[in-house]
Amino acid sequence: MSHRILLLGAPGAGKGTQSRKLAEEFGIEHVTTGDALRANKDMETEYGTPRSFMDAGELVPDPVVNEIVKAALEDADGFVLDGYPRNLSQAEYLSEITDLDAVVFLDVGEEELVNRLTGRRMDPETGDIYHVEFDWPEDEAIQERLVQRDDDEEDTVRERLRVYHENTEPVIEHFRERGDLVEVDGEATPADVFERIRDVVAN
Numbered sequence: 310m311s312h313r314i315l316l317l318g319a320p321g322a323g324k325g326t327q328s329r330k331l332a333e334e335f336g337i338e339h340v341t342t343g344d345a346l347r348a349n350k351d352m353e354t355e356y357g358t359p360r361s362f363m364d365a366g367e368l369v370p371d372p373v374v375n376e377i378v379k380a381a382l383e384d385a386d387g388f389v390l391d392g393y394p395r396n397l398s399q400a401e402y403l404s405e406i407t408d409l410d411a412v413v414f415l416d417v418g419e420e421e422l423v424n425r426l427t428g429r430r431m432d433p434e435t436g437d438i439y440h441v442e443f444d445w446p447e448d449e450a451i452q453e454r455l456v457q458r459d460d461d462e463e464d465t466v467r468e469r470l471r472v473y474h475e476n477t478e479p480v481i482e483h484f485r486e487r488g489d490l491v492e493v494d495g496e497a498t499p500a501d502v503f504e505r506i507r508d509v510v511a512n
């Protein structure tokens with residue numbers, strides 16, 4: 310059975326963490342526009358570099374992200390899609406290039422999102438995600454190399470959440486109206502959240 314999973318949720322809802330686990334569990338591709346763009350931040354496009362949008366907390370123009378997703382899905386048998394679609398026009402494009410087997414919305418409250426994002430740190434060597442309060446690594450070598458994403462500073466976090474409410478919530482509404490959306494409470498531990506998503510996907 311193929312697994313074509315869409316994980317929706319605000320920045321900081323845990324999409325990255327959960328997608329990585331899902332990809333491993335089901336042997337499918339983790340397709341994430343955020344990581345793809347971070348790896349190509351200074352690529353010249355006709356709209357400017359991804360960086361110029363990302364560091365301001367704005368969306369990178371649709372043609373750039375649509376192209377990334379199209380190329381990634383062409384090569385993938387099963388996949389978990391993380392960070393895309395972020396507006397209705399991307400959702401429309403996605404529906405033209407693939408069908409989906411599961412659409413999961415990770416629900417996390419606003420205050421929790423801000424705490425998670427501003428305290429988030431990333432290990433540039435492994436991509437693992439930590440948090441200054443909730444999940445600090447014991448290994449000093451890891452501690453020393455952790456970095457904060459440029460767009461995880463508080464002002465940019467607020468702008469990303471505003472962009473999310475304006476552009477991405479209508480996407481969630483769209484799948485809810487179609488009756489395809491499964492909502493999962495994203496405020497539990499990562500292990501508990503994973504179990505819930507796994508149940509949805511496996512059934």
Ligand code: AMP
Nearest residue numbers: 342343362363367368369374392393395
């Ligand atoms: P993320 O890692 O998913 O939080 O994405 C980080 C940043 O990359 C976002 O704030 C946007 O600037 C950009 N980005 C990622 N995915 C998309 C997308 N689907 N559409 C437009 N911009 C995106």
